[in-house]
Amino acid sequence: QGTRDHAPAQAALRERLLSAVVSCFKRHGAAAIDTPVLELRETLMGKYGEETKLIYELQDQGGELLALRYDLTVPFARYLAMNKVTNMKRYHVAKVYRRDNPATTRGRYREFYQCDFDIAGQFDPMIPDAECLKIVHEILSDLQLGDFVIKVNDRRILNGVFAVCGVPESKFIPACSTVDKLDKVPWEEVRSEMVGEKGLSPEAADRIGEYVQLHGGLDLIERLLQDPKLSQNKLAKEGLGDMKLLFEYLTLFGITGKISFDLSLARGLDYYTGVIFEAVLLQQENEHVEEAVSVGSVAGGGRYDGLVGMFDPKGRKVPCVGVSIGIERIFSILEQRLEASGEKLRTTETQVLVTTPHKHMLAARLKLISELWDAGIKAEMLYKKDPKLLKQLQYCEDTGIPLAAIVGEQELADGVVKLRDVATREEVRM
């Protein structure tokens, strides 16, 4: 349940998609790493808050207690700490596992790919953070998924808001996870959860409401930097100062048109410590599809300066910022779009089919195809002793093979091969 096989057409589409994403990661100078699908259970515990219950655990087999990885970020942090790496730009494309309720039509599975790019190391502020946003911008543009916006916020600004609104520090995390729902439910509902379930005072909730419904650009940052309350809060001031710097860099990258500083963005996971961001598609370009897929967020990430330290025996921190591309959701869109277009994706790369017009030519075909393979040419033949020419040409058309190399007795006697362009039916002897 919640997993799927990929038939050749899907595997080919996925290869195309992953290769676009990996190209971008390589364009930004990232190296690949790989980690096991299995992690020690204790490595994953205490990293995902409420979501811990979704971790797949293996049977106790009298050795180590193991679990399937839940994401690629915690294994990366574990890798950095274990190998005492303090400086690395890496990407990792691999499957992760969540015992969630699957919603397969919307691209939500229990086994799914993640495509992560992260920059670890102590650097000047906001330069790696800006690059992560540039990467999201490049990938979503390359894939032509339609209009999108990348929402940006900072955990320090959110915590500053909570502080100046009179929320006790112990309630920052619950308040944060309530704010996170603002992209799905109206403020009134969020407010009543804050006051009811989370136990904030109605006055605090109202004050929070004034802030978290704001979104804009550099102008909003400037306004909040002048805000009499927020400007007095150390965390918020730091966050806003960095946000201003980030926008400066994003302006140089020429991508602020797609960026929205959005105070309602909170992100679920506990480990973020600074900038956070999330990309959403604004509308589906699905003219040909009857029912558009609702996909929500297609990329997200942020800064997590404390996670590596949790795995280091001496607690040494390695600041990190990274982004994860929501490849399954994008795959769902591309799959639907392909289906609607009626375009047929080739599932093989075969260049030439070795064929014969009549019987008793198997030896000649085997000899020729072997020469082609040895010359690095992608070649196939039908696994029949005496196939009909029509069947062979039909196979070319069905599978998109552009050329047929024909060997008959005449060709054999003349020491030539007849090469036929399957589409135009033109033939040359060579």
Place this chain on the structure above:
Amino acid sequence: QGTRDHAPAQAALRERLLSAVVSCFKRHGAAAIDTPVLELRETLMGKYGEETKLIYELQDQGGELLALRYDLTVPFARYLAMNKVTNMKRYHVAKVYRRDNPATTRGRYREFYQCDFDIAGQFDPMIPDAECLKIVHEILSDLQLGDFVIKVNDRRILNGVFAVCGVPESKFIPACSTVDKLDKVPWEEVRSEMVGEKGLSPEAADRIGEYVQLHGGLDLIERLLQDPKLSQNKLAKEGLGDMKLLFEYLTLFGITGKISFDLSLARGLDYYTGVIFEAVLLQQENEHVEEAVSVGSVAGGGRYDGLVGMFDPKGRKVPCVGVSIGIERIFSILEQRLEASGEKLRTTETQVLVTTPHKHMLAARLKLISELWDAGIKAEMLYKKDPKLLKQLQYCEDTGIPLAAIVGEQELADGVVKLRDVATREEVRM
């Protein structure tokens, strides 16, 4: 235990290796499929004989009972049956899991990659089987692993041998698994296991010994086809007839020089029904390595005509033949060889580092690198506001970046960039 992280250098080496293998699979017209790492536990049960105890099972979480896949063959057969596919040439490169005793120096892990190529469908005899052997030959030649031999046998010939030697049919499988040990222990030991543990008569064991110590080529096949006892056995006759055909095709492929018809080859798994084969390296090319790694078999496979039927509700069979490349053992060899050579594999593909010779040029660098990325050029910069030029050039040398694009105030004023070849120190303004 028995798993490992891949650091960038290892990940790069593995990418190179997998890409050589996948190129070969694509050259032979295979399509990719993908299946989940998780399978229903019942899918895996009863397929691996004694090895079933090595399957990793997941905790019972109140839903389906799951396990990690043990190989890629059983999931492929399950895929064919589930989707009623009767004709397919596919490859699959993915991780599999075995709760075995790891021997990591010899490339034996609990999590490891398999690279499988299989041809499913009803075809004329031995044509797909010959292609599988051609693929092994191409891959081992391409990778320059040194001299190798591909041992070939047929389960029908082995069973025929057992029959004419007076082994009751119920003891074919135990006899088979005992014969399989002949590559590791001398005949005397195998014989005593047959007579002792497996309960064969000493006479039967002696008669088997005369056959299974034979190996050769077409001449041996011809001799056995004339063998007064074997030629009377239907199974053996079929197997020998097909073996002769196989050698005919392999002669056309020009690869019989590396093929040995070896009656001691038995292969462990139960599901083989016809041709079986296994490639072994004859010697290590490890002049520079003090202690050569003993790697054993580096590829293996065979025909399994009954496996798909086990997953079909009506038992409909789909004949299959396939090969699995032992990528971890090959990886161990390449890793040791690389280490011995002192060659440093680049872990990134960055073409140019955007640098500056003095302070206050961050904005110019960000603008330039953004243009490069948008033009599809692989570019990096140091994440520092004011890095020293020497440090920047050092970074190029450390990571193998061939070019440095230098922007200083003069260049900015002139509207040019200075492009420096890191190795030759030549510079051009452009």
